[in-house]
Amino acid sequence: MTATGPKRGATRATPLLVHRRRGRVVVLLCVMYFIAYFDRNNIATAGPSIIKEFHLTNAEFGLAASVFALFYAVLQIFGGWVGEKIGPRRALLILGLLWGLSTLFTGLAVGLVTLLIARAILGFSESATFPTATQAMSRWVPPDRNGLVQGVVHSASRLGTAVAPIVVAALIVFSGWRSSFIFIGILSMLWALLWYAMFRDRPKEMKGITKQELTEVPEAPKAADLPPVPWRRLIRTILPVTLVDFAYGWVAWVFFTWIPTLLSDVYHQDIAKYGLLTSLVLIGGVVGDTLGGVLSDLLIRRGWRAQASRRTLLLIGFIGSGLCLVPLVFTPPLTVTVVALALSFFFLELTNAQLWAIPMDVAPLWSGTASGMMNTGFGIAGIVSPIIVGALVDATGGFAWPFGVSIGILLAATVLAGAMRPKAVRPKSSSGDTGTIESA
Secondary structure (H helix, E strand, O other), X not given: OEOOEOOOOOOOOOOOOOOOOHHHHHHHHHHHHHHHHHHHHHHHHHHHXXXXXXXXXXXXXXXXXXXXXXXXXXXXXXXXXXXXXXXXHHHHHHHHHHHHHHHHHHHOOOOHHHHHHHHHHHHHHHXXXXXXXXXXXXXXXXXXXHHHHHHHHHHHHHHHHHHHHHHHHHHHHHHOOHHHHXXXXXXXXXXXXXXXXXOOOOHHXXXXXXXXXXXXXXXXOOHHHOOOOOHHHHHHHXXXXXXXXXXXXXXXXXXXXXXXXXXHHOOOOOHHHHHHHHHHHHHHHHHHHHHHHHHHHHHHHOOOOHHHHHHHHHHHHHHHHHHHHHHHHHOOOHHHHHHHHHHHHHHHHHOHHHHHHHHHHHOHHHHHHHHHHHHHHHHHHHHHHHHHHHHHHHHHOOOHHHHHHHHHHHHHHHHHHHHOOOEOOOOOOOOOOOOEOOOO
């Protein structure tokens, strides 16, 4: 095995968790991803209550989601680069404390302006979180498990998304919508302190790690010793992936932001029912994320090239998600809507591990910066998707047009994903500098 990926034809996978110190790292990251997505998506379940209390239109509420994504998007690349420079240990400590405070501030909002400020701070603080976490994974996870580890941590994030509607709905009933933001803000800050205590930037600095485990991962340089980022080559490689990620993000933001409102306004479900139904829809993503990572890594171990493996799961996911959205254009009965949404989200999340694994595949030394470039697409989608969907709902009185537009975007993503060929980016002295991930 090399630092760029598993050797072609490999049949046995390197253990990810069992008897390995990296198991602790993966578990800590899973907890962080869970909290982060609970943190950023509890506003969707609280949305009807916030809209009512602050007398907002759907477009104004969409703006609250978009302002988060604006700061989240514009600082992705810079945040990933800073995370590489100071190391994941210190970076995630600072970020965790900051996003915890911003979540507390959300719970103290008194109107649209203060809500927008709180969401902007949250977007700023979370902008570097996942790129920095990807850098931590590149240091700790064997390259042949890139797809699986991304699938596992993003399954945890989707579990946070799925659990949020039930927990937030219960808290709203018993203590109001503000309490969920206060509780999760405190939890975020506690996680940050735990991360700093238990994580180390380089595996060999971890107490009790074995020589065997050290041989299973590439040698991680100190943050100060990283080669300069090859910006031009990295942009050429990652830009097509960013465009595909935008398409994924457009549809994902529809799920994250509007499902409770759809169930409440169109199907007249009360808060307890729409909280439960939203969770049932989103639980499909928990399965889809891990399964997508498992399948793409399995194909690689069976002799597939990494590029072909990631691309195959992208195509299956986008096509499946789009087909499952078709019935929703016609506003079917509630049962059909819930099943179609759950299946669509399952297929959509098959693609997520692939999008995050590609930066680890092609640029392991700069995976923080590369994944920040990639995830900029998701952030930009988060800026425009909630606003446009909210405006369409206000203009048409329903969700047929938003789902129709989403189907078209998924079709475009299918075409682009089938055509893209990301090249590996290595230090100039590396013989693999001009290769593609097909040779990785």
